[in-house]
Amino acid sequence: MKSLVLENLSKTYFDPYRGTQFTAIKDVSLQVGEGDFVAVVGPSGCGKSTILNMIAGFVPISGGRILVDGHQVKGPGPDRGVVFQSHALFPWKTVAENVTFGPKMRGVGKAERARIADEYLALAGLSHAAERYPNELSGGMQQRVGVVRALANNPDVLLMDEPFASVDAQTRMTLQEELTRIWEERRPTVVFITHDVSEAVFLANRVVVLSKGHVLAEVAVPLARPRSWTRLVEDDGFKALSNQVLQLVRSA
Amino acid sequence: MIAPLQLLWGYYMRWTVRWPALAAFVPFLPLIALWSLIVSLGVFPRAFLPGPLDVLSKGWALLYKGILTDYLADSLARLAVGAAAGMAIAIPLGVFIGLNRRAYEISWPILLFFQAIGDIAWLPILLVWFGFGLTTMTFVIVYTVLFPVVLNTVLGIRTVKPELRRAAQSLGASRTRILFEVMLPGALPNIITGLRNGLGYGWRALIAAEIIVGTSGIGFLMFDARRAGSVEEIVVGMIVLGVLWYIVDSWLLAPIERATGQRWGLVTT
Ligand SMILES: Nc1ncnc2c1ncn2[C@@H]1O[C@H](COP(=O)(O)OP(=O)(O)OP(=O)(O)O)[C@@H](O)[C@H]1O
Ligand SMILES: [Mg+2]
Numbered sequence: 001m002k003s004l005v006l007e008n009l010s011k012t013y014f015d016p017y018r019g020t021q022f023t024a025i026k027d028v029s030l031q032v033g034e035g036d037f038v039a040v041v042g043p044s045g046c047g048k049s050t051i052l053n054m055i056a057g058f059v060p061i062s063g064g065r066i067l068v069d070g071h072q073v074k075g076p077g078p079d080r081g082v083v084f085q086s087h088a089l090f091p092w093k094t095v096a097e098n099v100t101f102g103p104k105m106r107g108v109g110k111a112e113r114a115r116i117a118d119e120y121l122a123l124a125g126l127s128h129a130a131e132r133y134p135n136e137l138s139g140g141m142q143q144r145v146g147v148v149r150a151l152a153n154n155p156d157v158l159l160m161d162e163p164f165a166s167v168d169a170q171t172r173m174t175l176q177e178e179l180t181r182i183w184e185e186r187r188p189t190v191v192f193i194t195h196d197v198s199e200a201v202f203l204a205n206r207v208v209v210l211s212k213g214h215v216l217a218e219v220a221v222p223l224a225r226p227r228s229w230t231r232l233v234e235d236d237g238f239k240a241l242s243n244q245v246l247q248l249v250r251s252a
Numbered sequence: 253m254i255a256p257l258q259l260l261w262g263y264y265m266r267w268t269v270r271w272p273a274l275a276a277f278v279p280f281l282p283l284i285a286l287w288s289l290i291v292s293l294g295v296f297p298r299a300f301l302p303g304p305l306d307v308l309s310k311g312w313a314l315l316y317k318g319i320l321t322d323y324l325a326d327s328l329a330r331l332a333v334g335a336a337a338g339m340a341i342a343i344p345l346g347v348f349i350g351l352n353r354r355a356y357e358i359s360w361p362i363l364l365f366f367q368a369i370g371d372i373a374w375l376p377i378l379l380v381w382f383g384f385g386l387t388t389m390t391f392v393i394v395y396t397v398l399f400p401v402v403l404n405t406v407l408g409i410r411t412v413k414p415e416l417r418r419a420a421q422s423l424g425a426s427r428t429r430i431l432f433e434v435m436l437p438g439a440l441p442n443i444i445t446g447l448r449n450g451l452g453y454g455w456r457a458l459i460a461a462e463i464i465v466g467t468s469g470i471g472f473l474m475f476d477a478r479r480a481g482s483v484e485e486i487v488v489g490m491i492v493l494g495v496l497w498y499i500v501d502s503w504l505l506a507p508i509e510r511a512t513g514q515r516w517g518l519v520t521t
Contacts, residue, residue, distance in 0.1 A: 077422070
């Protein structure tokens, strides 16, 4: 896993029907070190998805630079794994085939792919569902597959855009704890987008608060690991940090 | 009153699960009974409206002489050749148009225009160009199969979720791999729907073409029987058409649909 640098990033959308312009991102700079976990929060429409889509290479940038491991980003690539809110699993592939899609594209052989599927499905607690199709899974299971599908391809950076926003509160807490466990075990470099302040504080080493297309503040989260909801729910440090970030988001 | 009916329905459901062929046959029993009744009332002369048994014995005779099987084989071969050629052109063309925005903008009006000129509307000019022969018949079938498959393939490709394409790109898939691993499977349910429609229309167009152009085939059999004044033979032809389509659709096309789109949850039943 390698570092990610955003330098004076900006994005202006053109509306071809009205002939107008809209600057969604103005001059955002950010450094995410190797093995770091950064969460980006902010009110709806502040440009969180826009930043992530630019890093992923899905939308072209208007100004500035994006560097992954020192190389400038040009379009989507396997060095940046993406976890989508709408899981985006391939409906015609089994869970195991979804998880090993990246390795298959790299030309990894069948036997090795089977090993990768075993390893990552075990990591997600989904070994029993390997041969099922995505539409036969619950929403929480689909998101787990989405996460390990991205991880199994060994990206330099893992990009996640509100991956747990569409599951119920209980499942969301379980998924957050599992993601923390996986991160603590493997230390991937992660950029995690969310509008849920406690989710950001629970997961990240650092929370970036975005406001109208620029960085309002960065808040370090020095909470001890391993983290679990049972411990943090009553933790004063967690509460104080969550409050601090919440105030920032509301002022944004 | 309700209870015995429900009981009967329960039996029916159980038996049809055990012998699915029953489910295809039993619904026709009341129709056949009605037919017999009308014939036995003698409203129409027998030569105009033969009864089920007359038709059955005529069908048996035709089968016995080998005419029915020969003609059936001719019709099916024509449909198969025409449909295969139609698909071979339509699927790649549909994929290309579906992937390429400019090709889509340019070709869509043309596709709609030519789709509207129904298959048999081409027959007069085809007869002028190619005469009464196989070329004319093949053209009509290819033409008929082509448009539903192209239009549905375009639709299928264009409605593949953009996140799926993005996910594949982020997992390192090349453009070719994305085509085969994402776009084609994503469009498959639509392609199959197009095929189902195309074959249905193609089958009808073939019969029409055989009636006008044919020297063999089921359509020819029916039209020839008219000349000989054998209503039984005409009815045999009509029944064969229905049965054959039922077999192709429910034993070939529907299972493919179930094994793909429905299995993947892309279409809801
Ligand atoms: N394709 C686009 N064309 C024009 N404007 C866009 C486009 N995508 C986003 N925008 C605008 O850019 C701004 C930022 O959008 P973005 O989707 O990044 O917000 P977000 O922070 O992810 O919001 P949410 O929390 O609701 O997901 C919004 O004002 C939005 O209307
Ligand atoms: Mg968003």
